[in-house]
Amino acid sequence: MKQIPNIFTLINLFLGCIAIVFALQTETISIYVGDDLTSHYNIPEKLAIASYFIFAAAVVDFLDGFVARLLKATSEMGKQLDSLSDVVSFGVAPSVILYQLLKISFIKEEAGLETSIAWLLPAFIVACAGAYRLARFNIDTSQSYGFKGVPVPAAGLFIASFPLILHFGNDYINVNDWLTNKWVLYGVIVLISLLMVSTLPLMALKFKDLSIKNNIPKFILVAIAIVAAFIFHWLAVPIVFIVYIILSLLFKQPSP
Secondary structure, three states: OOOHHHHHHHHHHHHHHHHHHHHHOOOOEEEEEOOEEEEEOOOOHHHHHHHHHHHHHHHHHHHHHHHHHHOOOOOHHHHHHHHHHHHHHHHHHHHHHHHHHHHHHHHOOOOHHHOOHHHOHHHHHHHHHHHHHHHHHHOOOOOOOEEEOOOHHHHHHHHHHHHHHHHHOOOOOOOHHHHOOHHHHHHHHHHHHHHHHOOOEEEOOOOOOOOOHHHHHHHHHHHHHHHHHHHHHHHHHHHHHHHHHHHHHHOOOOOO
């Protein structure tokens, strides 16, 4: 029974690995027209499939903690294994997605096919920041009902939403040009990495009780998430992420 939560954790890792495989299969189609090289780009379905697997990993990541508490099977090994899985599913896999989006952003430009790989490698700063964040979390016992810095799964889901927003589009806001703009993507890399390694006091979505008084920001976040999902579809993910940061700072968590 004690190994059941670890099995869920390993499924999380397995799904993250599959996400990486699909993200790496993304290809850009190039064709020659006369003497000129013309590049055609789109957001391939496989990149969106990679995002699906990251979201599936997040569901399993939630379940492993829930099952561990339900079976009273929490352990130090489970904690370490969970972080190792998260760094793959919500660190490396989203970094590969950013790598591919950066590639697409450069291909949109003249002579984009000649871009050095060095311009694409900053995508993996996110994975490094995630690993640092998880290592710090593992040795910090004061983050039960509040976080220091953005949780790695939240950052990973934020990035994983990009291909789905691009693939399915949005009837209300056109953000395609933004999400395939190299400077926007570099900005996302820097901002998300800094948020993960920061010590900003952010709320954990755990309820000590169900009273409205003690959970006002969480209830607000849930309400906004439901409304945004109906109106903006996948664009709701970055919207909820931003609202989460704002609410956490407005309803600042007490220092542990």
